[in-house]
Amino acid sequence: MDEIRVRPAEPPSHGVMETNPRFGEFGGVFAPETLMAPLVELERAWIEFQQDKGFRQEIHRLLRAYAGRPTALSPAARLSERLGCEIWLKREDLLHTGAHKLNNTLGQCLMAKRMGKKRILAETGAGQHGVATATACALLGLECRIYMGAKDAQRQRPNLLRMRLLGAQVEVVRHGQRTLKDAINEAMRAWVGDPQNSHYVLGSALGPHPFPRIVAGFQEVIGREARRQMMDWGGGLPNKVVACVGGGSNAIGVFRGFLDDEDVELIGVEAGGHGIPSDKHAARFQGGWPGVLHGCYTWLLQDEDGQIRPTHSISAGLDYPAVGPEHAELQANGRARYEWADDREALKAFAMMAELEGILPALESSHAVAWVIREAEAMQGQKILINLSGRGDKDMDTVAGLMEMDS
């Protein structure tokens, strides 16, 4: 595709922002004017949070005493034996509510409470971010409204029920593609409608600045812990760190722990859906090119006219047309590379993990495992760390349906 690029904001001026809204040429603040003041306010809160020792201690305490950090690092002995490489699993599936999402929602909700916000808004795809947000709101006594696409509400029904039990008001979005993208549209509209009283808890490392930095900042605990655990009893650094990439918050979280370790290869795995040639996938780096969606300049699946293209993935959490801007930069500067695994491979990985390791991984995380299974032959003897971003209980209906079809 022809090269059309937005020039990066001219350094050192960040406009109305105090910190750089860009990752290389990616990112930025492509937001309606109404949201500029709330975004500036949020950036200030984020800067203060990072400097405030008491606040950092509070989130640290919550992560330990409530969320269950640090999460385990498990050697995957039987899978390793089967594949001929040494596989380690960072167990974010063991975090309270069953995925890495709570790292971010506890942090953002605590910030929101301190900013005096009364109401929390959030989108959700697989429902994990919605559940994690509703959980943080229940814990901190905040009002909570979650937007979820109708297609996702159906395929991730257990999570819809969990959110309601947790006291959240769930709005099912019935227009557009009825998935994560449309849930974000609706949550952003709600925020445009009430920016003073509401805080929008974006669930992935995307959106307008400062969201990508905030979300990555709260998720990098995954990488810090994983690196320490690998050094302490994993026998040193891995050769590769592998994570699935939807918006990319679990991946950026684990990658950040290893960015300075130049010998550690970072691999993000996107959703290949029915395969790249089918055009029914969510692999932005395979079939997209840069553009602007939901507030940032990044790689998108779009058509010749700049309209956002429908996506497909078996996993609701990866079924999204844009990738977080920090990943776009890591790909551009070559620090990370981005691969894909398709629906069928992900299901196979799901089954293999259950059988060999006694773990039901989320279908999202199964994509990372699937890529390792596919490439294992070329990685014999290597030490590979997979970020197991969530557990698969929520996916039982989808998996059961497909298993019946296959039998």
Place this chain on the structure above:
Amino acid sequence: MNSSAKSKTEIQNALQQNRLCRRLRDMRRQGLKGLAPYLTAGDGGLETTLAVLRELDAAGVAAVELGIPFSDPIADGPVLQAASERALQAGTTLAGTLEMLREFRQGSRGAAGSDLPVALMSYTNPLLRRGWWNTCQEVAQAGGDALIVADLPVEESGEMREAALSAGLCPVHFVAPTTSEERIRQAGAISCGFLYVVGRVGVTGARTQFDASTQDFLAFVRQCTEAPLAVGFGVAAAKDVSEATRHADLAIVGTALTARMHKAASENQDFLSASVHAAGSFVRDLLRGLAVAAVPEPDQNS
């Protein structure tokens, strides 16, 4: 990218010929206020859009905002989202819209050409697709006068501004009730054509009454800048137009117009004529609000 940016004088000269700037200058000189309807291009097909444009021109609007549909319009409420979806389903593109605009300018099938100022309004992605430079050149060549980009704040607008000005287009900026005074002044200082005043927080069409807080905000913006002001959000009746134009130069009506056109179109076999008729009669009704506003008020010396 073309780096041979034009000099300030050249830009001023380019905008001297800009239809929107000329219209706003004339209105100021004559102490007039105006109505600027918003239409989603291709809602009902581009044939309908062309016919409605001609009807609005005949009715006497001051300018038109022509929306280029986008798949994910985050600043729009349900009515304009649906219009965007219908337009995309009808196959509307930027290129097709510009072809229609060219026809509107040149005249066709017995209709005369028109000099009505037309501002193109959209989101970043569909305009960025061909690059700001190419998009601005093409919009100008087709007869557009301004670009309004809902998700492009001043901070991100550098390249669009440069490209628009070089093409003789007005890059329009926004202010909203959440915008700080300093920022309003800055936006006013660099505004070309008009400054787009978002009358209240919220997406388009969320409320259909022009309320007191909007009026206060408009009065405040008026104090901050000399720039011509266009106010959107909440204009649905002639009295709203009167209210809006107490401080603003232009009242924008989008959601209420779109809803009426769509209702008429879905209730009639000949949806094109029905849309045109609905748009014409509604806008003529709204224009009566300007007559009221034109009654001199003690504090107005324009």
